[in-house]
Amino acid sequence: MFAPGTRVLVVDDMTTMRKVVMRSCKELGLAPMFEAADGNQAWNVLNEKSGEIDLIISDWNMPNCTGLEFLKRVRADARFKALPFVLLTAESEASQVKEALLAGVDNYVIKPFSTAVLGQKLGQVHKKLSA
Amino acid sequence: MSSAAKKKTFSSEVEMEEQPDLILIRLPKEISKEFHLSLESNFKTWVELSKKLYVIDFNFNYDVSRNVLSALSRLIKELSSKDKKVASINVTTELERYLKEIALISSFFPVKDLNIARKAAGLSLVKPKSRVDAEFLKPFIEATQNTLETQVGVKLQAGKPFAKGKGEKLNIDIAGVVNLSCPEFKGAIALCFASATFLNIYEKMVGEKHTSITEEVKDAAGEILNIIFGQAKTTLKNKGYGLSSVIPTVLTGSKLNVGFRTSSSAIILPFKTDLGEFHIEIAVDLD
Structure with a gap:
């Protein structure tokens, strides 16, 4: 699992879901320090706080700039190429997850999810990246 | 799956579902190298089924090899010769582009969902049977x-x-x-x-x-x-x-x-x- 205090950027257009994810992160010992309501905002946060973000958890379906578009932008930039990135998806988008895997997402979580499932998925990411 | 539908897995890889008005052939999430062989071994059985519409569910698969496409193309030809209609669903944009390039787009006929396939084949559309379906x-x-x-x-x-x-x-x-x-x-x-x-x-x-x-x-x-x-x-x-x-x-x-x-x-x-x-x-x- 990621070390306690790992700094997380949480991206979701729904305030409630951002709070839910941030709460789960805290329960898992992480530090959800930054939030954004879409991929464009998240990109700005990432650039402003470059070096202060260790992990991104982003929703897929958002207006303006989707989670997938944001992921592609992140992976295209050498500074963020290796930054752990987890996507949250609705079940109806799960079939398209291969596109996200090809774009370099480290894992995905299907909504609805429990804190335990989020922790499990983050654990898989950490294990993969530490191997 | 509809209660009236019969689902049969022919091998660990390919799944066929007989719905009241159509046959749904679902490709697996991971396609093995020998997949086209297991696919072909089922053709005869599938063609004999008395349904007008056959739908290939590509399951948003990115790894559809030429062997698999050739095998499916042969199946489509055989079905068309028996006056049966064919459509494909859950096709990735990349595969759709490739089917266009190799001039097989009209044979595979990718559509958004089963009801569009039904409509194109002249079958009636699925909708709730009543308000309390x-x-x-x-x-x-x-x-x-x-x-x-x-x-x-x-x-x-x-x-x-x-x-x-x-x-x-x-x-x-x-x-x-x-x-x-x-x-x-x-x-x-x-x-x-x-x-x-x-x-x-x-x-x-x-x-x-x-x-x-x-x-x-x-x-x-x-x-x-x-x-x-x-x-x-x-x-x-x-x-x-x-x-x-x-x-x-x-x-x-x-x-x-x-x-x-x-x-x-x-x-x-x-x-x-x-x-x-x-x-x-x-x-x-x-x-």
């Missing part, structure tokens, strides 16, 4: 249970669905609403809460106590409905319903009356939890 309502009940239990952490009990009486007003202070839009019917779904239940659910889900419904908390009604709708949509897609993705709207107000612009009255799906009662209203226009 259990096959249509069940995915919403199951998705509501799963969402509330997993995301909120509350057990709930589904009550018996009933028709909303004309002019009947229920105790609603907040509702997430989505319009159902697909070629075969129109309708709407609302997830409705009284203020106390909604705030209890919000507190359990987010960990924040609020005493009234404010701008800050109200999007939860839309998000919960969004998650429910996403799951139900996937189940209904496999039954042939082509529901589109929609963004929910949230209505608030004291003693709200949720009304739908449909010719028939809504069906109420009631739920009980330790945090209070709530319900879903579903209205479909079958005309």
Whole structure:
């Protein structure tokens, strides 16, 4: 699992879901320090706080700039190429997850999810990246 | 899967489902090198089936080899020679582009969902048989249970669905609403809460106590409905319903009356939890 205090950027257009994810992160010992309501905002946060973000958890379906578009932008930039990135998806988008895997997402979580499932998925990411 | 549908797995790789009006051939998520051989070994059996429409479900697979496409192309030729119609669903944009390049796009005929394939083949479209079609309502009940239990952490009990009486007003202070839009019917779904239940659910889900419904908390009604709708949509897609993705709207107000612009009255799906009662209203226009 990621070390306690790992700094997380949480991206979701729904305030409630951002709070839910941030709460789960805290329960898992992480530090959800930054939030954004879409991929464009998240990109700005990432650039402003470059070096202060260790992990991104982003929703897929958002207006303006989707989670997938944001992921592609992140992976295209050498500074963020290796930054752990987890996507949250609705079940109806799960079939398209291969596109996200090809774009370099480290894992995905299907909504609805429990804190335990989020922790499990983050654990898989950490294990993969530490191997 | 429809109760009338028969599902058969011919090998660990390919799945064939016989629906009342069509044959659905589903490719696996991971395609092995020898997949085309197992595919071909089933051709004879499939061609003999007395259905007019055959649909190949590509399962959004990215790794469809030339061998597999050639095998499927031979199957399509054989089916066409017997005057059967073929369509493909869940085709990735990349594969669609490739099929265009190799001039096989019209043979594979990629479409968005089963109902478009049905329409093109001259078959009747799938829609709820009545306002209380259990096959249509069940995915919403199951998705509501799963969402509330997993995301909120509350057990709930589904009550018996009933028709909303004309002019009947229920105790609603907040509702997430989505319009159902697909070629075969129109309708709407609302997830409705009284203020106390909604705030209890919000507190359990987010960990924040609020005493009234404010701008800050109200999007939860839309998000919960969004998650429910996403799951139900996937189940209904496999039954042939082509529901589109929609963004929910949230209505608030004291003693709200949720009304739908449909010719028939809504069906109420009631739920009980330790945090209070709530319900879903579903209205479909079958005309």
